Amino acid sequence: MTWSSYGTYLIFVVLVVLAPGPDTMVTLKNALAGGTRGGLLALFGIAIGNLVQGTAVGLGLGALIVRSQPLFLTVRWAGVAYLCYLGFQALRGAWRGDYRMLDALGSRASGFRRWREGFLSNITNPKVLALYLSVLPQFLDPGHSTTWDALLLAYTVAVLGAVWLLVLMALVHKVRVWLQRRRVRRSLDAVTGTALIGFGIALATEG
Template sequence: MTWNSYGTYLIFVILVVLAPGPDTLVTLKNALSGGTRGGLLSTWGILIGNLLQGTAVGLGLGALIVRSQPLFLAVRWAGVVYLCYLGFQALRGAWRGDYRKLDEFGARSTSFRRWREGFLSNVTNPKVLALYLSVLPQFLDPGKTSAWDALVLAYTVAILGAVWLLVLVMLVHRVRAWLQRRRVRRSLDAVTGTALVGFGVALALEG
């Protein structure tokens, strides 16, 4: 792997990271309901999930998971169920609009719960694993590169993804007073919930 090829890879990764997905929505949800701390905990969970999946691919375990149809399907359907669960939670909040009770419940939410939501949204998403498996080989020379090169590429995705989520958390912090308005928050919950369920349905319908 050369610096030139790594530079090309960085451009591609930045474009992928900026595209909104389940991880982005889960982070925004927790940043809104749990403040900056909630967003940071979700980002930390997503980072760990990304690092685990990247390590699996770098060490050759990712291909084994994909080839094992029962295991891959189990991960896929776990992702479907979890995304839909989070989506329906957000939609229920938008429907009820009783954010005083929701905020009281959110204040009692444990740090582990917010971290877990981020971690599970990433690690149960087989698209992350598929991305690594489809993209990394295009930037690696089987005859010249090692597992370390694959890990560097995989960890680049995880780190840049975490940096982007941190930027989002800081942006939410800056405008949180406006986002906390009942009408705005209900609209955000409705959009977030619909998008999360949509991601879950799309994942379920994939062949």
Template structure:
């Protein structure tokens, strides 16, 4: 792999990372509820999920998962169910409109839950796995490329994705006073919940 091909790969990854998806919505959802730290924990879970899926593809395990239809479809339906679950949670919060307990958002159980939401929303999304499988071979020399080059490309996605989510969190943190208003929070929770359910529906329809 040359620096020129890696530069082309970087441009492609940046475009993919900037496109809104479940990872973005889950991070923002946790940021609205748990502040900068809550969003950061969700983003950390997403980064770990990306690293796991990228490593699986780089080492050849991703192909086995995709080729095994029962495993792939089970993963897909788990992703559908989890995105819909998160969406329903957000809509229920908007419906209730009770944000009095937000001061407790930094406790240990809440911190683990936010990390878990990020991790599971990513790891149960087979579209991430399919993206790695379809893109990485186009930038790797089938004769000379080894696991190191494949891992470099895979981890580039995780790093750039994390940087983008971090920038979003900085912006949300700057306007936190406005976002903390009850009407605004209810609207944001409603939109994020409906969006997550929508992503789940799209994932279900792609089977």
């Protein structure tokens, strides 16, 4: 792998990372409910999920998972169920609109719960695995590339994804007072919940 091909890969990854997806919505959901700490914990869970999936692909395990239809379908439907569950939670919050109670409950939510939401939303999303498997080979030379080259490409996605979510968290923090307005927050919860359920439905109907 040359620096030129890696530069091209970086441009592609930046475009992929900037596209809104479940990771973005889960981070926003936790940032709104649990503040900066909640968002960071979810972000950390997402990053670990990305690293696990990237490592699996780099070591050749990802292809085995994809080829094992029962295992792949299990991961896929677990992802569908979890995204819809998170989406329903957000929609329920928007419907009730009782954010004083929700914030009180949210402040008592364990850090592990927020980390778990980020981790599970990422690790049960087989589209992340499929992305690695379909894109990485385009930038690797079968005759010269090593496992370390594959891991570098995979970890680049995880790092850039985390950086983008950190930028998003900083933006949320700057406008946090405005976001805490009841009408604004209900609208954001409604959009976030609808998007998460939409991602779940799209995952269920693919292929």
